[in-house]
Amino acid sequence: MNAKKDIRKFSLEEMITEFEQLQEPKFRARQVYEWLWKKSARSFDEMTSLSKELRIKMQERFLLQAVQEHIVQKSKDGTVKLGMSLHDKRLIEGVMIPDDDRNTACVSSQVGCSLSCSFCATGFLKRDRNLDWGEIYDQVILLNKYALEYTNKPLTNIVYMGMGEPLLNYDNVMKSIRIITSPEGLNMAQKRITVSTSGIAKGITRLTDEGMKFNLALSLHAATDEKRDKIMEINHSNNLETVMNALTYFHQKTGNKVTFEYILFDKFNDTMEDADNLVKLYNKVPSFINLIEYNNVEGVTLKKAKSEKRNEFVAYLRNRGVNVAVRRSRGKDIDAACGQLANKNETAA
Ligand code: SF4
Structure with a gap:
């Protein structure tokens, strides 16, 4: 007997071909596609507009492997961390961050991460x-459910900043964005989506050439190669000049400003000389800077910068006309903040 095919791997055209083989009309394939993506059905039985006979036929022929909720944790500040299990029992995490005017989902792109940035639990x-x-799409759907349940409002933004380096899973990340932004999916605008990369220059150039127009954030964290080499291995193969060239190309083609994410670490990158190097990079491409508060991670020598240092650093940037925002940490009490996603509370079901 042939192995069952994963129905969620089909494009609409492929679905139509499959349904032709089942001697079902094209519109049925469209209905099923809609159930899978627009209505996010998690089983064939949920597809109630289809006959029972067809649902049984589909069950015999296809697999429907939706991501399952595993553990939900809610922070004092309203942030929700969701542990999810995959069909092969692997575990991932995603976070929903509510704010006055927005609900943001932070999604994972890989199970774990190959890049071993020295400050990151993932x-x-x-x-x-x-x-x-x-x-990836399922994480958005599940986090949207919590946005509605806890805030009565749907997700407004999605950031690819959870576990993994999105541009090392290029094809799946782009496909997930295409379905999230398509009328067959969530019909969300690309400008509501931000992909955060540690600096994969080829990936940045490729997505620019493919006409993607979402927002790009660079996890910068050090403004010279010498320092960045010490905390981010990726900088050995993608140095700052290469990455800055790719970001400049992205800006020229899309008109989008780039975001630099900069975690301030105590006595590592929090001096005025560091601030000055950051200003130099900022002036190379139209951009914003997000200064992120670090959450100390067990076993990591880098520590959160002192608040006086942070204030001096911010003032230095602002006095030089830099557009900078200080991002306070969210979901600290449930290990949901930046760099803390590590399946800490989970064991496979
Ligand atoms: S910061 Fe991002 S790229 Fe670096 S190890 Fe963590 S998840 Fe991977």
């Missing part, structure tokens, strides 16, 4: 596998 997990585009 980097300790090593990369296990890439998520497929349906698994």
Whole structure:
């Protein structure tokens, strides 16, 4: 007997071909596609506009492997961290961050991460596998459910800043964005989506050439190669000049400003000389800077910068006309903040 095919791997055209083989009309394929993506059905039985006979036929022929909720944790500040299990029992995490005017989902793109940035808990997990585009999409759907439940408002923004380096899972990340932004999916505008990369220059050039127009953020964290080499291995193969060239190309083609994410670490990158180097990079491409408060991670020598240092740093940037925002940490009490996603509270079901 043939192995069952994963129904969520089909494009609409492929679905139509499959349904022709089942001697079902084209519009049925469209209905099923809509159930899978627009209505996010998690089983064939939920597809109630289809006959029972067809649902049984589909069950015999296809697999429907939706991501399942595993553990939900709610922070004092309203942030929700969702542990999710995949069909092969692997675990991932995603976060929903409510704010006055927006609800943001932070999604994972890989199980673990291969890049081992020295300050990041996810980097300790090593990369296990890439998520497929349906698994990325499912995180958005599940986090949207919590946005509605806790705030009565749907998600407004999506950031690819959870576990993994999105541009090392390029095809699945782009496919997930295409379905999220398509009328067959969530019909969300690309400008509501931000992909955060540690600096994969080729990926940045490729997505620019493909006409993608979402927002790009660079996890910068150090403004010279000498310092960046010490905390981010990726900088050895993608140095700042290469990455800045790719970001400039992205800006020229899309008109989008770039965001630099900069975590301030105590006595590592928080001096006025560091601030000055950051201003130099900022002036190379139209951009914003997000200064992020670090959450100390067990076993990591880098520590959160002192608040006086942070204030001096911010003032230095602002006095030089830099557009900078200080991002306070969210979900600290449930290990949901930046760099803390590490499946800490989970064991496979
Ligand atoms: S910061 Fe991002 S790229 Fe670096 S180890 Fe963590 S998840 Fe991977």
